Amino acid sequence: MNQKKVWLLTMLFVTMVLTSIITGYSHSVKAASSLGKDTLTMITSPDYPPYEFYDTKGGDRQIVGFDVDIAKTIAQELGFKLQIIESDFNGLIPALQAKRADFVMAGMTPTPERQKNVDFSIIYYQAKDTIVALKNRNLKQIQDLAFKKVGVQLGTIQEQNAQKIAQKVRGIELKQLNRVPEIIQEIKSGRIDAAIVEDTVARGFAQANTDLEFNVIPSDEVSGSAIAFPKGSPLVEPFNKVLQQMKEKKELEKLVTKWFSQTTLTATSAESPVKGGLNLDFTRIIPDIPFMLKGIPLTLLFTLLSVFLGLIWGTVLSLCKITGIKPLTWLANAYTSVFRGTPLLLQLALVYYATPQLTGYDISALEAGVLTFTLNSGAYMSETIRGGIQAVDKGQTEAAMSMGVPYRLMMWDIILPQALKNILPALVNETIGLLKDSALVSTIGVVEILRSAQIVGANKYIYFEPLLFAGLIYYILVMGLTRSAAVLERKLRQSE
Template sequence: MNKSAIVRILALTLIVFILLGVFGPTDRSGANTLTSNAVTSLCQDGKTLVMGTSPDYPPYENVDAKHGGEIVGLDIDIAKAITSKLGCKLEISAMDFNGLIAALQTGRVDFVMSGMSVTPERKENVDFSDSYYSARNTIVSKKKKPFTTLQELENGRIGVQLGSTQETAIAGLNNAKVTKLNTISALIQELKSNRIDAAIVEDAVAIGYIESNADLAFTMIPSGDEDEGYAIAFPKGSALVAPFNTELAALDSSGEKQKMIDKWFNQQTGTQTGNHSNLDFSVLNGYVGYLVRGIFVTLLFTLVSALFGFVWGSILTLFKISSIRPLQLFATVYTSVFRGTPLLLQLFIIYFATPQLFDYDIPALLAAGLAFGLNSAAYLSETIRGGIMAVDRGQREAAMALGIPYRTMMRSIIMPQAVKNILPALVNECVALLKESSLVSVIGVGDLMRRASVVQAGTFRAFEALLFVGAIYYCLVLILTTLARLLERRLRRSD
């Protein structure tokens, strides 16, 4: 490989990254979010405060999938009221609950409201506002085998939400086997599947699940003196704490906060989908359109990741078969690292580390596309290399004898035959990307699985949404494999 070819390859790599970058905002310093520590200039320049939340916890926050997909709830109304009084704009960033503290610490969000209780452990990492609501924990269990006290759960199987204060509530139980999951809907499914004996859930959330699942019951747990209620979380040393506390006190004294509480808690009671103990797809009425719109996000993500993975994988392949030792070493190390570490870990590193290392607020979809594309390239580089090696060596020798340039030979003679040889493997990689795209839901990308989680939270039932989304995934894979077979037949006829 000559030097000009190497320069063109590196230039192409740079262009790919630049093209991917146009889908996100520019630089975090110009993202119009809060960066100043001066309280007096909080929002004078039209700054936007970014609020992190996990919208799967009604009535505090959930996605109104039936009416445009807006995030609504008690926490949202309080946040809107405070930021409006401060003269700030509000942007809501959705993600998993166990990623909220990390988002604060990495500067992805300015504050967090997500039914988050104040605990000594959290105080060590973030600052909290004054409490705006105090809830009570409940024991949710099967109606035919109810539990009335925590002591009855000793030596039992208990479920709690990962990163929640419910973990602390059961810390003193002897020999209890604790299951920690990301969402309440997943805990309820574990309970209905008899994998746990009970789930510890906050009272307002428990009411919704009980009204929608006739086979479940709940019992209140007495509040401890150490319970400090729900509060707003901020990065350490944030200038927002004082003004937010001032506005919270004003909302409380004016009675406006109580009106919000009454609005959402009255709405929570008596407005659920009914008492369904068996599979009932009628609960999806009004949600189908919201779920189907996730197909576009899933396909866009898969297409971008597959194309980027193929282009970057082809470049890595050329590095591996190059006679230049540094390029060979780089490609080998790259492949080893990306094949030797979990894809989810790579996704988290790109999403959370990029703002800290490069001061760039990378969008969730772009972070997911990069993570999946970079990971896919590591696998495809070996697949493409195998396809190139499978091409008859005599064709290369003949091309060289005819004086055909190396670049022309690879582009017009070797690569087309290599791609034809590895077409089934490429299709398998696309199918894997399509299915593995469900991982992006953990950072808030609105793909099919994320939307299924939203519907689970809104209907207080999990199985129907999962089955519906599973059928969509299956149809997408069938369409993809059918198109691949048609392409393969056409390529064979052209031989």
């Protein structure tokens, strides 16, 4: 009888275990199949250690951090693969609305304003705001900020909290910047008096810059970090279930210890703190130089593609302007007017964020950059090429026409080669401009030279050294391009 009971209990236990495994498996398969894909795309702003940042050791380009570990755990539990893309913080929600990603993890707080546009998970981590300032300024409480300039990161909960503080304390002037390292540098340069920054991030900067201090702002409001989703996303419920499980199993506590401990923050920050002022120590970025150098091929690829395609498009536009057909001339002039009359950064943002919504095509950041710069440079090149064509002696056009040479062949074989030779210096200048302007694509997450330097600066809690090194790289590239163009121009002159 006892053996029967033991056998029945054993079978019941095995059945329960198998049922839970099957249920969990079917739940993850259901979560994956409900979206019709097996990969989730997470978008983040990887300049916010220890939440998310680049591991730059050995030149690697891998985004790591507290949020990344949580996302990997959730994706694994739900049966998905995980893809991570990046953007500036103030571009995360627009990217989510444009369906460029399935969810956002970037230490984001679910404010009422954000909840109007996106859905949020439950809170997975609570942090506190702090006042960061130079030690000798004695700015420890919000009352001390009266009639002071205060820096905040654009689009963050700290910006909103600072606006509330400004309503309570007279004379506060807020200055919004894109990245926390920029805010810290503004404090050190004396352009602002203090900044409101999250405590975990403030601790890292204070450890790396011994002339800084931070003090927690007391608050009765309960806020924290949550995962953002597009409105009506089916992922909210399964994500919440996994987050709740991670809380119950103390897995979140383990990750907090891993990423927010004193040892981790010290390792993430610079090995030799700067003691204030403009003391530069380039030895701090030596281990990260391979990482920054990896941005060179991408910058050159972007520049060459933009120049090549822009030259073709500019030639088409210039021919439309001189063809004598009024509709084509009017369209080409109107196009040039629009693209020369609006900021390049605005055009880039519109192409990157609007294309998925308008066409359904998920254009990559590199494709958006090349397309935008092609359309923009084509407008400028069209005027340069038009001038070069009109500078060619009219006698050659008349001679070709008298010999019965078709217009298309005349332009291709006779006029355009001479025009391009005449405008070569102007084309070189346009190429140099594109090379330097390629830094703008860092705003949509392309990790080129400037973005690489900003990432290193965020990881090391420093500012000048990586940017100066990036400037040196740009200068060497521009000088190489200038020398190559001079050699080409000399050879063209000798062939005349």
